[in-house]
Amino acid sequence: MATRSRRSVLRLFGEAGFGVLALQAVWSTVRFARAPVSYAPPMRRSLGEPGEYAAGTAVYVEDAGVFVLRDANGLRALSATCTHLGCTVRKNAGGDGFTCPCHGSRYDTEGNVIAGPAPASLSFLSLRVDKRGRLEVDLAAEVDAKQRCKVA
Amino acid sequence: MRALLTRIRDSIFRVGWPEDDRKALLAMRSSIILHLHAPKVRPASLRFKATWALGFVSLVLTLSLVMTGIYLMFYYIPHPDAAWRSMKDLAFVVPFGVVTRNLHRWGAHAMVALVTLHMLRVFLSGGYKAPREANWVAGVGLWVLTLALSFTGYLLPWDQLAYWAVTVGSHMVASVPLIGKPTALLLLGDRSVGEAALLRFYVLHCVVLPCVLGGLVAFHIYRVRRDGGLVTSEHAPPEEPRLVPAWPHLVYRELVVTLIVVAVLLAVSFAFNAPLEPLADPGRTPNPAKAPWYFLGIQELAHYSAFWGGVFVPGAFVAGLCLLPYVDRGEAGIGRYWPPERMFACTAFVAIGLFFLVVTIIGTFFRGPAWALMWWPY
Amino acid sequence: MTVPRWLHATFAVSLVLVIGMIGVAMMQESARPVTFEQRLVPALGVVDRCEGCHDAESHPGNALVLHPVERFGCTPCHGGQGLATTKQAAHERSPDWERPLYTPAEREAACGTCHLGQFVEGAPILSRGRAALADRSCAGCHEIPGYSLPDFPPQLDGLAAKVTPGWVRAWLRDPAALNSVHRMPTFTLSDEKREALVAFLFGVPGAALVPVEPGGDAERGRRAVSERRCATCHKIGERGGTTATDLGWAGAKLSPAWLYSYLLDTHRIRPLTRMPGFQLPPAEAADIVAFAAEQWVPDTAKPVWAADESPVHPELTDAGRTVFLESGCAGCHVVTGVDRGRTSVSLSTIGSRRIGDMPAAATGPLADLPAWIALKVVQPHAFDATAGAPAVMPAFSSVEPDEALAIGVALSSLRASPPPEEYRVRPAGAALPAGETGRLVTRFRCLTCHSIGGEGGSIARVPLDGEGSRVRGDWLIGFLQRPVTIRMDQAERMPVLGISADEAARLTAWIQDGLGDPRIAAVAPPGDPERGRQRFEALGCPSCHVVAGKGTMAGPVLDTAGDRLAPDYVIALLTIGPAVVPGGRHPATTYPPADASDLAAFILSLRAPVTP
Known part of the structure; x- marks a missing residue:
């Protein structure tokens, strides 16, 4: 009886031990495999001098994938990434908004979705002037459509 | 609910916990892992001194190397521009990256040593003789494969150590008359160690050689069982049963050995970091440029003559090992270490082994810049 | 047969050990911060993780404004291991990493990997080293990118008519003993080789010399040397420059006919020299020769080289030619009939x-x-024990430690894998005028002292670029003929080169047309001179400038500034700042336009009294 109970204690210990090992292996594997560092292009991209953008225009900047909109109150950066499935939208020939080439979603000049499968409007992104006086967009930071970057 | 869990468990484990010998035998047959073992084994072959567990530890290391190798493949990029950087990523930013690489590196070194010792053990106990001749040759093949795997893996970090060790090694290959140069070209895919060589070594290391190794290991283990288990002396103590069930006696011992191996490997890998020298620079030969330690005996011999020392002696040694069971066919003294009946064979084999050990030690520790002999360890 | 108890114990212990070790590793990993972002500059192969600890925004100075971190990363300038994430691994040397953080000297060398050309602003050691590489004729023996075989070490044609064999022997033994300002390293030659070299050199004929016209007067000669400002370049006694040779013993060393002919037409005797092409009147040349014979002699009764005097051995001429070539003399010295070439290793990487x-x-x-x-x-011999063979290189014992380090910095910037072309900054180079003006610039060796487009000498502190916008043309024409001293704090002064009125006008036209500064343009109307005078004193200008006898001479005296300076330049200096006068020492203060125009009006009102 004593032998028997000792054996079952040992068995329980062994099974518990291997259970813990299995959990450790899963946790460690997930930690190991999770992306540790980014080799993708940075989220903050330079858009050049503010003076390159004339008032009343929407200029596409390919390096950053944004439209830079300028009006009397300042500058804004509108993401060119369609909210449907991530294609890059194009400015309409008439300048009256944007259209996605993939599935035909249509946006007005303020990026509001007006037709097509897109579930949401295009987002505005954080724009600032850096120490050297150059425009910099942060693709990771969405901002309100009313927020503008003031430049001299 | 409980019934459902029981049903699921029973569908996986057909036999419950093997409390008695009958259930143990059933379990041995039904489990995929367990059925690789013979259901019953001789008690003599369970003794630690019978094998020193060298073959089994080699198997555990092989499996551990496969596992850690797969982990490393998640981050490794086989290109000269990125390989070394991916090593640095493992060292600095990947969680458990350092220890994973250490486990792989130290496991590989240990494997070379243990497979060699395993071969020595089998020789000393006469395990290569009939009916185990073919399995001995398979074992020699596994030993060569182990060296080849280690050598191909050595290049992958693409640091100075890797680059120049492999450059030295491939020149040894190229020094073989007639077939040397074409073989080196086949191996490197270019005139010198570069982009093509790295990719080839990567594919050999991660796909080709492991597949060959897997097949040969299966053959090797299968033949151990088919050829009647381990060689043991017929003079077993009379009070012992002739056979005992493999569960728990063999399987439990294997489990414990596995845990010990993992514990030791982990401890070593936490304590010592694998080296990573500066990025490979074809314009800058380190002085001295040394091959991996297990080839330094050959490099030492190659110092005297590239062909005779670097190719002929090792080649003749491997050929001799393969022919051995078909030449040395005496049946006396099998199953005992260094028996009086096999005094000459064992002494000669150990002498050859010692010779390689001595030249390896000289090459590793007593050769300084320009391969000059040093009187103190370099 | 039962399972032994020790097996159970081993099982339990090893299982606990494995779980424990993995557990400890898991705790360590979860405590480690995760930094997902890193600094990538693919063009330079940079992957830098320095910003995990360091904040690039707080980089001191304007270095990051000129070199944005997005374009340059950190390690190209600072060295170290950018991939590392611990301080020790990132900063220090280890078996795994052999380039620790750059020392200040290495950092300047790093500047030089992109910035080519002699002057690199903000890198004084590098700039000095690059000038020294030319000055010390390193390219005479070594291949160094950007440096051609030097052409100003003395041409050795006609040596027999210039000096005595004893002088050459003593010179080859130890140049420093004969001349405090010399560029020649010390070669270790055997007596035989030295004798052969002397024989060879004395067999090479040179240009015909003119006998000295009698009637030279030492006192007039002393005045001529002083008025010509020979001491700007030459060391004379305890004073003078170090650009050219020490004239202290020149009267004893040089044959009078050689010196006389050299002063009459410098470039006829020696076409390759950094010395301007003087063409002194015969009487003045004779005066200087007389002065030299009287004053430029050793204090002792006999010069030190008198002990070495003995006839040369013409039979050794051929052996001497071999020594000349073997020792690398032909890398620096031009001798008619001897091909030039380098004898040592390339330093290009x-x-x-x-x-x-x-x-x-x-x-x-x-x-x-x-x-x-x-x-x-x-x-050079400091490494003989470990290098295995004695050094062949002669010792440059006259190089001061900081100049030697500067040479080290300049050479360390020569890398095997330089940055991509779009990162390299090349100087504009001196665009020299063609035709007659070009011949004048060459004849007067303007670039020995002045620099244009990053090329030339550094004796004149302010480059000639932009000079056409800084000074008035009428003033410049006068200055070239009769240079006056402007910067009292500078020892070197412009020599009196004997430029004629016609030549001065031609040079001035070139400087005004070709060397202007577009930033200097009319930006403000002239203001009120009286208010400017008050502001001048209130702002502390007299702490550097003298006006009417008040102030210090740290900056130029401004008493005649109105005659000299272009009005637009004065306003530009006060509003744009000292960028319009690179190399000058004006403080980096700018003034509001109102102050600037008043100050300018005051400064421009300062003119020399009109003499009838």
Whole structure:
């Protein structure tokens, strides 16, 4: 009886031990495999001098994938990434908004979705002037459509 | 609910916990892992001194190397521009990256040593003789494969150590008359160690050689069982049963050995970091440029003559090992270490082994810049 | 048969050990911060993780404004291991990493990997080293990118008519004993080889000399030397420049006919020299020769080289030619009939060598590659024990330690894998005028002292670029003929080159047309001179400038500034700042336009009294 109970204690210990090992292996594997560092292009991209953008225009900047909109109150950066499935939208020939080439979603000049499968409007992104006086967009930071970057 | 869990468990484990010998035998047959073992084994072959567990530890290391190798493949990029950087990523930013690489590196070194010792053990106990001749040759093949795997893996970090060790090694290959140069070209895919060589070594290391190794290991283990288990002396103590069930006696011992191996490997890998020298620079030969330690005996011999020392002696040694069971066919003294009946064979084999050990030690520790002999360890 | 208890115990212990070790590792990993972002500059191969600890925004100075971190990363300028995430691994040397953080000297060398050309603003050691590479004729023996075979070490044609054999023997033994300002390193030659070299050199004929016209007067000669400002370049006694040779013993060393002919037409005797092409009137030349014979002689009764005087051995001429070529003399010295060429190793990638790969110095470990090179220049034999063979290089014992380090910095910037072309900054180069004006610039050797487009000498502190916008043309024409001293704090003064009125006008036209500064333009109307005078004093200008006898001479005296300076330049200096006068020492203060125009009006009102 004593032998028997000792054996079952040992068995329980062994099974518990291997259970813990299995959990450790899963946790460690997930930690190991999770992306540790980014080799993708940075989220903050330079858009050049503010003076390159004339008032009343929407200029596409390919390096950053944004439209830079300028009006009397300042500058804004509108993401060119369609909210449907991530294609890059194009400015309409008439300048009256944007259209996605993939599935035909249509946006007005303020990026509001007006037709097509897109579930949401295009987002505005954080724009600032850096120490050297150059425009910099942060693709990771969405901002309100009313927020503008003031430049001299 | 409980019934459902029981049903699921029973569908996986057909036999419950093997409390008695009958259930143990059933379990041995039904489990995929367990059925690789013979259901019953001789008690003599369970003794630690019978094998020193060298073959089994080699198997555990092989499996551990496969596992850690797969982990490393998640981050490794086989290109000269990125390989070394991916090593640095493992060292600095990947969680458990350092220890994973250490486990792989130290496991590989240990494997070379243990497979060699395993071969020595089998020789000393006469395990290569009939009916185990073919399995001995398979074992020699596994030993060569182990060296080849280690050598191909050595290049992958693409640091100075890797680059120049492999450059030295491939020149040894190229020094073989007639077939040397074409073989080196086949191996490197270019005139010198570069982009093509790295990719080839990567594919050999991660796909080709492991597949060959897997097949040969299966053959090797299968033949151990088919050829009647381990060689043991017929003079077993009379009070012992002739056979005992493999569960728990063999399987439990294997489990414990596995845990010990993992514990030791982990401890070593936490304590010592694998080296990573500066990025490979074809314009800058380190002085001295040394091959991996297990080839330094050959490099030492190659110092005297590239062909005779670097190719002929090792080649003749491997050929001799393969022919051995078909030449040395005496049946006396099998199953005992260094028996009086096999005094000459064992002494000669150990002498050859010692010779390689001595030249390896000289090459590793007593050769300084320009391969000059040093009187103190370099 | 039962399972032994020790097996159970081993099982339990090893299982606990494995779980424990993995557990400890898991705790360590979860405590480690995750930094997902890193600094990538693909063009330079940069992957830097420095910003995990350091904030690029708080970089001191304007270095990051000129070199944005997105374009340059951190390690190209600072060295170290950018991939590392611990302080020790990132900053220090280890078996895994052999380039620790750059020392200040290595950092300047790093500037030089992109910035080519002699002057690199903000890198004084590098700039000095690049000037020294030319000055010390390093390219005479070594291939160095950007440096051609030097052409100003003396041409050795006609040596027999210039000096005595004893002088040459003593010179070859130890140049420093004969001349405090010399560029020649010390070669270790056997007596036979030296004798052969003398024989060879004395057999090479030179240009015909003119006999000295009698009637030279030493006192008039002394005045001529002073008025011509020979001391700007030449050391004379305890004073004078170090650009050209020490004239202290020139009267004893040089044959009078040679000196006389040289002063009459410098470039006829020696076409390759940094000295301007003087063409002194015969009487003045004779005066200077007389002065030299009287004053430029050793204090002792006989010169030190008198002990070496003995006839040359013409039979050794051929052996001497061999010595000349073997020792590398032909790398620096031009001798008619001898092909020039380099005898030593190329230094074009020396900056890629690691200090750990270099032979160790007998004096102990060295901090970095520049320090190694610096020691090699001064004491080439310091490495003989570890290098295996004695050094062939002559010792440049006259090189000061900081100049040696500067040479080390300049050479360390020569890397095997330089940055991509779009990162390299090349100087504009001196666009010299063609035709007659070009011949004048060459004849007067303007670029020995002045620089244009990053090329030329550094004796004149302010480059000639932009000079056409800074000064008035009428003033410049007068200055070239009769230079006056402007910067009292500078010892070197413009020599009196004997430029004629016609030549001065031609040079002035070139400077005004070709060397203008577009930033200097009319930006403000002239203001009120009286208010300017008050502001001048209130702002503390007299602490550097003298006006009407008040102030200090740290900056130029402004008493005649209105005659000299272009009005637009004065306003530009006060509003744009000292960028319009690179190399000048004006403080980096700018003034509001109102103040600037008043100050300018005051300064421009300062004019010399009109003499009838």
